[in-house]
Amino acid sequence: MELVRPPRPEAVLALPGTGHRSATGGIGGTDGVAVARAVPGTVRADLGEVFRLEYPRVVGVAARVLGSRDWAEDVAQDVFLSFARSSVPAGEARGWLSVAAAHTALNLLRSGRRRASREETAAAADDAVAPDVADAVVTLEERRRVRAALARLPRKQAVALVLRHSGMGYADVAAALDLSPGSVGTTVRRAESALRKELDRHASSD
């Protein structure tokens, strides 16, 4: 915790719950609670290897939620920092990282602070010049709607959906979310049905 964190001496003043203001105005000694980040010697030894193996996947999970690589990479940083000081067994790292990425990205999405990203701007440009390239082309507005709907889904449905669409197998999703393997399909199906309705509802009212 910050109280025992020498590299940033000012942190000694950031007691948890002190209303310490962070760089962009977060409340409540937030840094002070993000504890033990900088305790030397406590970074897990397998961090480098896990990072090399899993970083693209973690970014991919967050990017599906946020639609932005920049923001997804920010989320990945946060997730790996948490992982670095965790004692999650190596065998469970992939599931833990993926679930953490999904939750963190969904929290960010739900907080409504996400800005229009470069990717979205580019997507908007693509929409303008080539609106009917293929069935898979989705408009910027549709992307926004589906992400708004994603933020409103029951959290477990949203996470299962994102993990599956990030390429994680049913058994792995089940293990990561503590679901029975048989219920993963049902959970994902319900999420997709809800999101599809959201897309169709707006499409029919356009």
Add this chain to the structure above:
Amino acid sequence: MRHPTEGVLRRLVDEPAGVSDADRQHVADCPVCLVGLAAAREDAAAVGAALHSDGAASPDPAAAWQRLSTALPARAATPAPAAPRRRRGLLHRPAAAVLAFVVVLSGAGVAAANDWLPIFRTEQVAPLEVSSTDLVALPDLTAYGDVELTGDGGPHAVPDAAAARAETGLDVPEVGALPEGVAGEPTYQVVGELSGVFTFSAEKAAQAAAASGESLPPLPVGLDGSRVRLTAGPGVAAVWSQPSGVPTLVVGRAVAPSASSSGVPFETVRDFLLSLPGLPEDLAAQLRTFTADGSTLPIPVPADQVETSQAEVGGLPATVLESHDQALAAVVWVDEGVVTLVGGSVSTEEILAVAGDLG
């Protein structure tokens, strides 16, 4: 044979090897299931396209590793660039925010009042054990209302102890004998009073609950729009560093956190926040135990990183924090509304010796 579930149909879309032969055969021969399968396939494709992100295809692991390394403790021994700052602000540490708020809220009980009313004044410190996964799972406080911050722009350096005292009104503790490995003159940092006001919003809370698939607990009368104000500081710190710039000893003192509320009874706000979806039950229960003593400031401590114990400093109860690798130790105590911390990369015994000898 009865029809396979919609979950089985969904799995047939993209992982058919995971579906039993009997189910596959049934679906192949069943008009009803074939319709369901087609619908599942269409929905999956539409949602997959909508969630597709080109940005996911080409992350830059080398640059990301570099960035992560600068934020990691092991690399912090070299002067660390300020790169993580943007990331911290970006995510607003939502889990941490709500925890910090709940921590302060859990501190006291008080009767109803119509104006700002002191509800919490730190007089003790106690560790509160949390895990990293709890922090990830906690909800964003701003999802439940509006947060407004006022006060100082943040810590800044001052030339000497006299300047620190002039700015804050606090005496900088004088250290007697420095521990082995700590030498030279300290630098001084000060921070002014900081405060934040949280205004509860029933509408936001309902949306947040719905988003996480939970139902909002019954809303107490008068809670919507009620406010809680948190205040802390000013504070001062003296920092001893190695020539490389890495601090080895920090002695800090600050006016301890306090909280006040308007409108509804404090317990109402506290209990409602504690009942919100997303707060792990064991953590909430642990927080509730602090309410019996209205003056305790719980410090969230990661159980897997830091050990805590109790000690005395100058006859006052103090909390000792020690990293499991014994590389760092700190002691925190509160005396008449002022919290003092001594911490550094020295042993617990040395920290306690410095703390007990402060002038």
